[in-house]
Amino acid sequence: MKSDKYFWLYLLECENGSFYTGYTKNLAIRYYQHRGGKHSAKYTRSFKPVRIAQCWRLFDTVGTALKVERYIKSQDRKTKEFWVENPEELRRRVSKNMEKELILFPFDTSWVEEESAKMDWKKVQNGFDPFA
Numbered sequence: 001m002k003s004d005k006y007f008w009l010y011l012l013e014c015e016n017g018s019f020y021t022g023y024t025k026n027l028a029i030r031y032y033q034h035r036g037g038k039h040s041a042k043y044t045r046s047f048k049p050v051r052i053a054q055c056w057r058l059f060d061t062v063g064t065a066l067k068v069e070r071y072i073k074s075q076d077r078k079t080k081e082f083w084v085e086n087p088e089e090l091r092r093r094v095s096k097n098m099e100k101e102l103i104l105f106p107f108d109t110s111w112v113e114e115e116s117a118k119m120d121w122k123k124v125q126n127g128f129d130p131f132a
Helices: 026-038 042-046 061-071 077-085 089-097 109-119 120-127
Strands: 005-016 017-026 049-058 104-107
Touching: 005 026, 005 042, 005 061, 005 077, 017 026, 017 049, 017 061, 017 104, 026 042, 026 109, 026 120, 049 061, 049 077, 049 109, 061 089, 077 089, 089 104, 104 120
Parallel strands: none
Antiparallel strands: 005 017, 005 049, 049 104
16 A cells, blocks of 8 residues: 555634534645635634644654544543643554554644644645654
């Protein structure tokens, strides 16, 4: 199976307290879009994200990224809260569920938030990925 570099899987905490789950190739651009409301998901246009609750890098194909995203979305809030607090557990749980060992790593969300606050968004909009 061919790997397409890597993908980001992320959980956003929204202003209504809910979680929004997504995947992307460029987390900086996608987070910017969600926060700005432009080119964002219908859900995050209604309920603005207040922070990245958790994010992971998945080194695999787009098909696998979609499957993991769907799996996360299907879980209850308590499970998602557990993964926010214990991000390394997602790989174990999803690998077991998919019967496939995944290369899935948690990423420091505070660093993403800090870097997002001081980012040159014109560069990001032109495809620059500061988290690559």
